[in-house]
Amino acid sequence: MSKGLTSREEDYSQWYNELVGKADMAEHSAVRGCMVIKPYGYAIWENMQAALDKMFKDTGHSNAYFPLFIPKSFFSKEASHVEGFATECAVVTHYRLKNDGNGNIIVDEDAKLEEELIVRPTSETIIWNTYKGWIQSYRDLPILVNQWANVVRWEMRTRLFLRTAEFLWQEGHTAHASSQEAIEETERMLEVYADFAENWMALPVVRGKKTANERFAGALDTYCIEALMQDGKALQAGTSHFLGQNFAKAFDVKFTSKEGKLDYVWATSWGVSTRLIGALIMAHSDDSGLILPPKLAPIQVVIVPIYRSDEELDKISAIAKELAAELKLKNISVKYDDRDTLRPGFKFAEYEMKGVPVRLAIGGRDLENGTIEIARRDTKEKQTISRDGLVLHIEELLVDIQNSIFKKALNFREENTREANSYEEFKELLDTKAGFISAHWDGTPETEKQIKDETKATIRCIPLNNKLENGHCIVTGNPSTQRVLFARAY
Amino acid sequence: MSKGLTSREEDYSQWYNELVGKADMAEHSAVRGCMVIKPYGYAIWENMQAALDKMFKDTGHSNAYFPLFIPKSFFSKEASHVEGFATECAVVTHYRLKNDGNGNIIVDEDAKLEEELIVRPTSETIIWNTYKGWIQSYRDLPILVNQWANVVRWEMRTRLFLRTAEFLWQEGHTAHASSQEAIEETERMLEVYADFAENWMALPVVRGKKTANERFAGALDTYCIEALMQDGKALQAGTSHFLGQNFAKAFDVKFTSKEGKLDYVWATSWGVSTRLIGALIMAHSDDSGLILPPKLAPIQVVIVPIYRSDEELDKISAIAKELAAELKLKNISVKYDDRDTLRPGFKFAEYEMKGVPVRLAIGGRDLENGTIEIARRDTKEKQTISRDGLVLHIEELLVDIQNSIFKKALNFREENTREANSYEEFKELLDTKAGFISAHWDGTPETEKQIKDETKATIRCIPLNNKLENGHCIVTGNPSTQRVLFARAY
Secondary structure (H helix, E strand, O other): OOOOOOOOOOOHHHHHHHHHHHOOOEEEOOOOOOEEEOHHHHHHHHHHHHHHHHHHHHOOOEEOEOOOEEEHHHHOOOHHHHHHHHHHOOEEEEOOEEEOOOOOEEEOOOOEEEEEEEEOOOOHHHHHHHHHHHOOEHHHOOEEEEEEEEEEOOOOOOEOOOEOOEEEEEEEEEEEOOHHHHHHHHHHHHHHHHHHHHHOOOOOOEEEEOOHHHOOOOOOEEEEEEEEOOOOOEEEEEEEEEEEOHHHHHOOOEEEOOOOOEEEOEEEEEEEEOHHHHHHHHHHOEOOEOOOOHHHOOOOEEEEEOOOOHHHHHHHHHHHHHHHHHHHHOOOOEEEOOOOOOOHHHHHHHHHHOOOOEEEEEOHHHHHHOEEEEEEOOOOOEEEEEOOOHHHHHHHHHHHHHHHHHHHHHHHHHHOEEEOOOHHHHHHHHHHOOOEEEEEOOOOHHHHHHHHHHHOOEEEEEEOOOOOOOEEOOOOOOEEOOEEEEEOEO | OOOOOOOOOOOHHHHHHHHHHHOOOEEEOOOOOOEEEOHHHHHHHHHHHHHHHHHHHHOOOEEOEOOOEEEHHHHOOOHHHHHHHHHHOOEEEEOOEEEOOOOOEEEOOOOEEEEEEEEOOOOHHHHHHHHOOOOOEHHHOOEEEEEEEEEEOOOOOOEOOOEOOEEEEEEEEEEEOOHHHHHHHHHHHHHHHHHHHHHOOOOOOEEEEOOHHHOOOOOOEEEEEEEEOOOOOEEEEEEEEEEEOHHHHHOOOEEEOOOOOEEEOEEEEEEEEOHHHHHHHHHHOEOOEOOOOHHHOOOOEEEEEOOOOHHHHHHHHHHHHHHHHHHHHOOOOEEEOOOOOOOHHHHHHHHHHOOOOEEEEEOHHHHHHOEEEEEEOOOOOEEEEEOOOHHHHHHHHHHHHHHHHHHHHHHHHHHOEEEOOOHHHHHHHHHHOOOEEEEEOOOOHHHHHHHHHHHOOEEEEEEOOOOOOOEEOOOOOOEEOOEEEEEOEO
């Protein structure tokens, strides 16, 4: 807290890294690529988990837990799946250490596994191997299961929350008796994610489908929600996959239908991760620190006393504690910070850095006047108001902040979504303004790859409910019936 | 559900294994020693987590998350710690797979780690390496952090919930400025565990300290809660460790005290795991299935309709749904099971197997009489009562069941805690009655080991607030000032 942040303007990436540290969210660990999520960052994850978990349960899902380890042979069973994950797998080969006699701890070569185990990068294979034992008939379907877990994908270039070798996530894995039912589930969960992003994270998202190139390894269709960060780069915030019968075939999972016919089971999987915390930070925060939407803020209201004597502090504390109790009754999380070793200005800066949505200050004059100073983090507006009716005022203010943050992010996205009608225009927009670029594309993986290689922009998605529009691919000039959304992305 | 369980009398171990399967709690996975926790079993874990998490937060702790992997060198830093865990460590040695060109997926030898990584069996080392960066002064203390996580200890003989290679747990890791404060924390968390065991799990526990032989690897003192299972074997249900300055010294974590003196930081750690689910099952359940304490039951009340026509079902459903809504308002979790493919008797057996505390049945005669049949799982008592005042009756019944289960388990433990005053008596009690045996011991590790080798009984704990009593060690005859508690244990 000793000094401010590098500004976003100056160096967005540096701003992000400093902010994650100074807001006490997370730090790099001694293990390459693995992060430590500190209590303040983890509290945001807990709030996300609680909201998402309720949404999953409200849509009929239960939680379960599957093994951390996956036998190597399971990976080979679904060809495109193993191809997608093989290059980033942590492999367990031994199950014992020993002392070499000279006081050194070494791996015991007598304890080598017959078959290596992979630390799960995702759990389709171990779960579908398990589902084989659970499913015989249509009566056993659907299976609607979710798992909260850690996963490992060996990344060489890591950034806290955005890309780490180990991360926390949830992965839903469902099994269905028909293709249609599985597709409906895939779409339902995409909508749950979009709802969560917009109404909890205050993060507007585009709902869409990935192109074949960008699909999950093993999926027939990958749906996604895409958000725009303040530096004009896109971030994939959640994915929902229609897996068809690929994993059922790989693990031989069949069911007898109502009509007595034997068929392979239909599957979906869907996940969001601690990456969302990175999105939350990058979408809303400013050069003074985090800006958190009230619905996910670990502390929604902080009260800081400003006093010249112990006697004055006592009087302020009495008011603060009564107020805190009233707010708690309304399920508003509140902290009264009466640490006597720090000056109010220092505390103000700390809670700005940590993105606490509402700050209250009570000083000597407020005691006399029955007032309180109230400051909102997002706009930094301050007001001195009467303590009468304060709780109701704060309730409304928290709603207003939640909505304002969303609207601000939505305006930003709208201002930064532009159409390009030629490759020249496309490249210029990318380099000068970034943001989403809506453009015609001929539908081939080759053109998509060429654009990626030449500009680092990828097709973020083909938006759902896209309007049809005849046009020509910006690269090849071939006919196209709809625009797709490009961006450089995290 | 097709047939009943082996009885406890016949084969307790077999009874347990069958019950875990038939109650849909968990199953073995394709990965040696790792279990799949099924939705019904996981729902119990979620209820345990929610209750414990609140207790941790009410005592000032926050959650955080530390890496799954621990560099091998970290383990070597605390000598007794590595000795305790080295023989059961899963070791990651590579970070990539590849296709060998013949379609086989093999480990890529070009992707060998410079230093092997251990999948955490417990996190003291990685956490104290992290705390080094968090602690400079007494102002940074205490650190009161908990982590919910998976851990791996390579076990050769596994049993669902009781002993598995991977299990879920929480591990608290706290840092303090004085020995006294750390000891107080150790004791406080033991009391939290005892409170949880007794008031949520309905499981009476003995609070005590482990002998030096049985301490956690790296601890100066290990406190524990010990419970008695229905077969007379003991089960360690939770431990809280006073670690002294061992880990601070191993990772060089010092702080400046208020007086300006530099000293090593004092530590505690404490944990409970999914093993508690095994304890819950074994302590209360009977030959018809699970008996769950209402406070942890995923379904507290089930309603089963008994009908001869669709018209009758409609009337019953109307009543059942209204009742379910009223119960939900009281935060009672309720399921209305109107599946039309199964007979009521089948459903009754299923909910008995799953330990649902209260079962309601509504039939044709109940429609006429305004009554309902209510059955409690623990005693299997049934009553037909008026629907008026039913919600209040159920609320009281759930409290009564919770208390009854606890009292039954407490009576069982009291009846099965016996004094032995000679080694002969000790061995006879062990072989004929099992249970806890309270006996004098000379305080030496050698005698303790001899007893263990000869009888398989271990000292479960030296009870806290043990009364002093002069006596003689049952083995050596040497003088002793207090009895300690022995048992064969899980």
